[in-house]
Amino acid sequence: MSWSSCFRMASMAPRGAGLPYSRPLT
Secondary structure, eight states: OOHHHHHHHHHHSOTTSSSSSSSOOO
């Protein structure tokens, strides 16, 4: 996974997730 991909996922991921873009969204 590219850094941009991770960043994009983090942006779409809700803040409810403890870690920002440390782990993938499941």
